[in-house]
Amino acid sequence: MTNLTLKQLRYFEALAAHGHFGRAADACAISQPALSVQIKELEQGLGVALFERGPRHARLTAFGEDFARRARRILAQVDELGDLARAAQGALSGRLRLGVIPTIAPYLLPGLVARLDQTHPAVELHVRETTTPRLIEELGGGRLDAAILALPIEATGLRDMVLFRENLLLVRHRDAADEPVPSRDALAQMRLLLLEEGHCFRDEALSFCNMGSGLSGEGLDGSSLSTLVQLVGAGIGVTLIPQMAVGVETRAAPVCVGRFADPQPMRTVGLVWRQNSPLSDQFENLGLAIRQVAQDMGLSDAHT
Numbered sequence: 001m002t003n004l005t006l007k008q009l010r011y012f013e014a015l016a017a018h019g020h021f022g023r024a025a026d027a028c029a030i031s032q033p034a035l036s037v038q039i040k041e042l043e044q045g046l047g048v049a050l051f052e053r054g055p056r057h058a059r060l061t062a063f064g065e066d067f068a069r070r071a072r073r074i075l076a077q078v079d080e081l082g083d084l085a086r087a088a089q090g091a092l093s094g095r096l097r098l099g100v101i102p103t104i105a106p107y108l109l110p111g112l113v114a115r116l117d118q119t120h121p122a123v124e125l126h127v128r129e130t131t132t133p134r135l136i137e138e139l140g141g142g143r144l145d146a147a148i149l150a151l152p153i154e155a156t157g158l159r160d161m162v163l164f165r166e167n168l169l170l171v172r173h174r175d176a177a178d179e180p181v182p183s184r185d186a187l188a189q190m191r192l193l194l195l196e197e198g199h200c201f202r203d204e205a206l207s208f209c210n211m212g213s214g215l216s217g218e219g220l221d222g223s224s225l226s227t228l229v230q231l232v233g234a235g236i237g238v239t240l241i242p243q244m245a246v247g248v249e250t251r252a253a254p255v256c257v258g259r260f261a262d263p264q265p266m267r268t269v270g271l272v273w274r275q276n277s278p279l280s281d282q283f284e285n286l287g288l289a290i291r292q293v294a295q296d297m298g299l300s301d302a303h304t
Contacts, residue, residue: 003045004042004045006075006078007038008038008039008041008042009071009074009075010028010075011024011028011030011035011038011039011042012039012042012050012067012068012071013068013071013072013075013143014027014028014035015035015039015051015058016060016064016068017138017143019057019058019059020056020057020058021035021036021058024058039051046067048061048063049061049063049064050063050064050067051064072141072142072143075142076141076142079142080142080276080277080278082094092120092122092123092279092282092283092285092286093120093122093123094122094123094124095124095126096123096124096125096126096145096146096286097126097128097143097144097145097146098125098126098127098128098144098145098146098147098148099127099128099129099130099135099138099139099144099146099147099148099149100127100128100129100135100147100148100149101129101130101131101132101135101147101148101149101150101199101200101201102129102130102131102199102224102225103150103195103199103200103201103225103242103245104148104149104150104242104244104269105127105129106245106248107242107244107245107248107297108148108244108290108293108294108297109127111293111296111297112289112290112293113125115289115292115293116289119289120286120289128144131198131199131200132149132150132153132198132199132200133198135147135149135272136153136155136158136272139155139158139272139273139274140155140157140158140274142274145273145277145279145283146271146272146273146283146286147271147272147273148163148269148270148271148272148290149200149269149270149272150200150201150204150267150268150269150270151268151269151270151272152268153272157274157275157276158272158273158274158275159272159273159274159275159277159280160270160271160272161270161271161272161283161284161287162268162269162270163269163270163271163287163290163291163294164268164269164291164294164295164299164300165266165267165268165269165299165300166242166243166244166266166267166269166299166300167242167243167259167264167265167266168204168205168208168240168241168242168243168260168264168265168266168267169240169241169242169243169246169257169258169259169260170182170187170238170239170240170257170258170259170260171228171229171232171238171239171240171241171249171250171255171256171257172232172238172255172256172258173232173233173235173254173255173256174233174254174255174256176256177256181258181259181260181261183260183261184208184209184260187209187238188209190237190238191236191237191238192205192209192237192238192239192240193221193222193228193231193232193236193237193238193239194206194221194222194228194239195221195222195223195224195225195228196221196222196223197221201225201240201242201267202221204265204267205239205240208240208265225239225241225242225245225249226249228241229241229249229250229253229255230253232253232255233253233254233255240265242267243298243299244294244297244299269294271283271286271287271290
């Protein structure tokens with residue numbers, strides 16, 4: 001077989017992650033034909049097919065699955081060499097692959113990007129927005145450097161830093177503005193609109209309502225907080241949203257926002273990275289910058 005290149009392994013990893021040539025090409029910032037050529041040359045060099053190709057997908061073969069596990073380890077080690085060099089420079093610089101969960105990204109990122117431009121001008125930020133399980137997987141596989149998500153997490157080999165805490169608030173149709181905020185027991189009997197499976201915010205809402213993993217009434221799952229709030233405005237039910245999302249999501253919907261009685265439901269947000277990363281000190285400094293952004297948004301510092 002011919003010598004493998006790191007470029008080919010990067011392209012292979014992208015296609016394995018996205019399962020689609022077009023999306024993988026976009027992620028690699030190259031054309032789809034160029035990606036296809038590189039994958040074909042890789043397979044020809046190996047003498048074995050890595051993917052089963054369909055009209056709308058590319059799935060790993062059995063050999064491809066095994067190859068992917070080994071390729072990720074190699075790429076992670078290569079990335080660690082780069083991180084080691086960046087750590088020796090002191091300040092955080094270069095590419096920063098930051099993962100963020102969807103119930104945080106739209107609200108925190110604008111302020112964070114502006115602050116990083118001031119405090120870490122040498123950082124080239126690449127953002128990945130997806131659910132917690134995928135962020136944890138990509139952190140462990142070396143495809144992300146750090147992630148902002150809700151704590152605690154159930155994963156080994158990762159280190160976390162608490163950033164802030166925020167309340168979870170009740171969103172109802174504006175016709176209910178003069179009505180008292182229901183108790184958690186009463187809320188469990190209402191039509192509660194939730195994010196779809198895979199979002200940790202769904203689990204937090206269900207936990208507060210003592211509803212386990214299911215709903216007592218007819219529920220409806222949404223893909224975003226914006227969808228849920230608009231459905232509430234249409235009179236379909238009620239929902240919970242984090243404090244940071246209130247200003248953005250409720251300004252264009254006929255809804256009202258209420259606080260629960262103490263102890264109010266809250267979530268803790270943290271920064272997570274690999275425990276053995278040479279950039280741990282730099283990530284802690286990044287965490288301090290994120291805390292300042294959160295404070296500017298009126299969110300509570302968990303350390304005060």
